[in-house]
Amino acid sequence: MVVFCLKLLGLLAAPKAQMCHKTKAETGPSSAQKTCEGKRGQMTDDTWGTIQQDLLKTVGQNNFKTWIEPVNFSELKDGVATFHVPTNFIGNYVSQNYGDLILHQMTQNGADVQRMQFKVGAKTPATRPAPAASMKKTSTAAGVAAASDSADMGMTGAPLDARFTFDSFVVGKPNELANAAARRVGEGGPVTFNPLFLYGGVGLGKTHLMHAIAWELQAQRPDLNVLYLSAEQFMYRFVQALRDRKMMDFKELFRSVDVLMVDDVQFIAGKDSTQEEFFHTFNALVDQNKQIIISADRAPGEIKDLEDRIKSRLQCGLVVDLHPTDYELRLGILQTKVDTYRAQYPELQLQDGVLEFLAHRISTNVRVLEGALTRLFAFASLVGREITMELTQDCLSDVLRASERKVSVEEIQRKVAEHYNIRLSDMIGPKRVRTFARPRQVAMYLCKKLTSRSLPEIGRRFGGRDHTTVMHGVRRIEELRTSDGQIAEDLELLRRTLEA
Numbered sequence: 001m002v003v004f005c006l007k008l009l010g011l012l013a014a015p016k017a018q019m020c021h022k023t024k025a026e027t028g029p030s031s032a033q034k035t036c037e038g039k040r041g042q043m044t045d046d047t048w049g050t051i052q053q054d055l056l057k058t059v060g061q062n063n064f065k066t067w068i069e070p071v072n073f074s075e076l077k078d079g080v081a082t083f084h085v086p087t088n089f090i091g092n093y094v095s096q097n098y099g100d101l102i103l104h105q106m107t108q109n110g111a112d113v114q115r116m117q118f119k120v121g122a123k124t125p126a127t128r129p130a131p132a133a134s135m136k137k138t139s140t141a142a143g144v145a146a147a148s149d150s151a152d153m154g155m156t157g158a159p160l161d162a163r164f165t166f167d168s169f170v171v172g173k174p175n176e177l178a179n180a181a182a183r184r185v186g187e188g189g190p191v192t193f194n195p196l197f198l199y200g201g202v203g204l205g206k207t208h209l210m211h212a213i214a215w216e217l218q219a220q221r222p223d224l225n226v227l228y229l230s231a232e233q234f235m236y237r238f239v240q241a242l243r244d245r246k247m248m249d250f251k252e253l254f255r256s257v258d259v260l261m262v263d264d265v266q267f268i269a270g271k272d273s274t275q276e277e278f279f280h281t282f283n284a285l286v287d288q289n290k291q292i293i294i295s296a297d298r299a300p301g302e303i304k305d306l307e308d309r310i311k312s313r314l315q316c317g318l319v320v321d322l323h324p325t326d327y328e329l330r331l332g333i334l335q336t337k338v339d340t341y342r343a344q345y346p347e348l349q350l351q352d353g354v355l356e357f358l359a360h361r362i363s364t365n366v367r368v369l370e371g372a373l374t375r376l377f378a379f380a381s382l383v384g385r386e387i388t389m390e391l392t393q394d395c396l397s398d399v400l401r402a403s404e405r406k407v408s409v410e411e412i413q414r415k416v417a418e419h420y421n422i423r424l425s426d427m428i429g430p431k432r433v434r435t436f437a438r439p440r441q442v443a444m445y446l447c448k449k450l451t452s453r454s455l456p457e458i459g460r461r462f463g464g465r466d467h468t469t470v471m472h473g474v475r476r477i478e479e480l481r482t483s484d485g486q487i488a489e490d491l492e493l494l495r496r497t498l499e500a
């Protein structure tokens, strides 16, 4: 029988980051290990305490404090040992580096353990549940699959991450509209725009905002049935219902929600029958004036292999995008994160200028930015040193290298030509009319600012022009940037597109 209870509270059981540590022990402890067991399968907090003491001896004080101490044993059930960890990063690190060791110690202490999983969150959930996994992000940095939440979630939605709330979402110019729209929908008032369509590049906060809306709806309108799931999960449910001949149940379930939230809708592109079902679900809910919230990595019209009728439906409501982060937003996010880290690592000193440096240098997505900061704090704590510029460059050299801008002259020429709606050949060609000359100068200016090419090199790429022509062009745009609002706006937009 299908479970009809979609109340958000019922959807919140599984963790955000379940990291299964599968090792050779998955096939069962060795016979030698089995013989040394006392009470088979027993494992208590005390046993974990004993194991921790053993681990302390093996890994040393510093590693122990950083990695093992924050790990809390939760339960051992059906051969699966569950631990709670404060962050994904710690869970992944422990799983990768100490997984075998912990498993070994547990077996030595008589525990019948075959597998371990690390869940982010406190051991005993407070009013809010422990951070939970969304179906779409099932793999972890440890390269292991998430636990089988997909198998046992029945017909409920994906759990929510307790960290993804409006309170923890830092608002800046690039995301203020998306944030305002999300907040409005989160109030659960009369449906004004349907659907709300949020889109943006990787790691810019789409999922964070979706979860924040769901949390807010839960607080403001506990009477509503809210269903949050990824498009992948929607497809999974659909296929399962087809297989089990339970399509009526499936339809009824999806049509009985008050708010349907589907994350990463681009996933269903090219999947014909899933699209068809999604289309019918969508229409049925809109007809009943039920709120739909969708996220995707691009605008509806730009999702390839998505049927036109779906594209047009998705465009019917409010379409808002999360722009690539700017420097101020990145700095704001870093400062907010640092405040939380200070509680976790009170002894750590952070030199002035480090956050500004990171906000300047890491211009990719927020996930990368967060990851860099987490690594930096963990590293500084391990080596017991102040976070200086030098330590930052050492510790994050790979991230910093990967984030170096690699915009090419050709890319700039193409984007600028597109922006001003002229042909590429006219931009590079000899014509001097203003319609072509100004975009050409803008492109030269951006080449100078965003690439490491010299003036003569740039000149060569612009139809063999002399370096003095390039210099003149760059200077002219520099002047116009302060006196002509339109040029300033064009430059900002182009720079953002090129750096995205």
Ligand SMILES: Nc1ncnc2c1ncn2[C@@H]1O[C@H](COP(=O)(O)OP(=O)(O)OP(=O)(O)O)[C@@H](O)[C@H]1O
Binding pocket: 164, 168, 169, 170, 171, 175, 200, 201, 202, 203, 204, 205, 206, 207, 208, 209, 297, 333, 366, 367, 370
């Ligand atoms: N404005 C913000 N304030 C605070 N944290 C943010 C912000 N934007 C993104 N983040 C954080 O960055 C990480 C990535 O965000 P999220 O998962 O929401 O990205 P996404 O847009 O869904 O990416 P993807 O396309 O990969 O699914 C999350 O940890 C999220 O909390």
